[in-house]
Amino acid sequence: MSSVPGSPNAPVEIAFFDVDETLITVKSMFRFLEFHYRERGLPPSAYEAAAGSLRRRSAAGVSRLVTNREYYRLYADRPREELFAHGRAWFDTEVAGGSLLHPPAVSALRRHQERGALIALVSGSFRPCLEPLAGLLGADEILCSEPEYADGRCTGRVDHPVIGVEKGRLARALMRRHAVSPARAAAYGDHASDLDLLLSVGHPVAVGGDMVLGAHVARVGGATLPGAVRAPDVSRSAPWRRTPVR
Incomplete structure (x- = not known):
């Protein structure tokens, strides 16, 4: 069992981690989309049009649930292996x-691992982005958006984007499968959309300065960590090449 920052004696058997701007310093979905378009030989304007449309819709108040579905439609008909x-x-x-x-x-993740906690990544991103991170960090579970594939190609459809309340639902389901009480679970997130994830556990941790999460951890006695500083986009300066599909 492990403990969370600020609660050295609190036993934790499962620790849930949001990914983008929590464990990593970037928004994986946008960074991957740009890289993917470059690898396909598409012009920068293709990425700018796709990302710009999603950002404008978000700024106009369209929910993350809707824009998450719209994001995965951009991969319709692409091979899974690609x-x-x-x-x-x-x-x-x-x-x-x-x-x-x-x-x-x-x-924090390493401390939980050292003390025997199961580590779960929880993200609206998808496995092509998350499996390499899980491998690097030794995470045990990936709870993420799962685009549909048919005949080896992405259909662009996602039935249950892992956004908002879905994060909390999946976390609670994993705790039930492992017979772990919420009182023995921790969760880390950086954005108000992670609130339901943090509400699902006894040891919430707010990463950065989000006011919604900050108010929650202050109210229940959770903890905070410094926010992430966004990394420069190194892929733009990398030599262009197409990634072979094996």
Whole structure:
């Protein structure tokens, strides 16, 4: 069992970690999309149009649940093997840049591991981005958005984007499967959309200065960690090449 920052005697058997701007310093979905388009030989304007549309809709008040579904439609008809190959190449490029991981959150994860806790990554991102990170950190579970694949190709459909309340639902389901009480679980997140995840556990940790999460941890006696500083986009300066699909 492990403990959370600020609660040295609190036993934790499962620790849940949001990924983007919690464990890593970037938004994986946008960084991967740009890399993926480059690997396909598409012009920068293709990425700028796709990302710009999603950001404008978000700024206009469209929910993250809706824009998450719209994001995965961008991969419709792409081969599954291509997406996973690009995910590995993208991750290797980011790690080589030296500033992808957020040290305070990774240090907390390592402390939980050392004390025997199961580690779960919880993210609206998808496995091509998350499996390399889980491998690097030794995470036990990935709870993420799962685009549908048919005949080896992505359909662009996602039934249950892992956004907002879905994060909390999946965390509670994992605790039930392992017969772990919420009182013996911790969760880390950086954004108000992680609130339900933090509400699902006895030891919530707010990463950065989000006011919604900050108010929650202050109210229940949780903890805080410093926020992430966004890493430079090293993939833009990397030599262009297409990642072979094996």
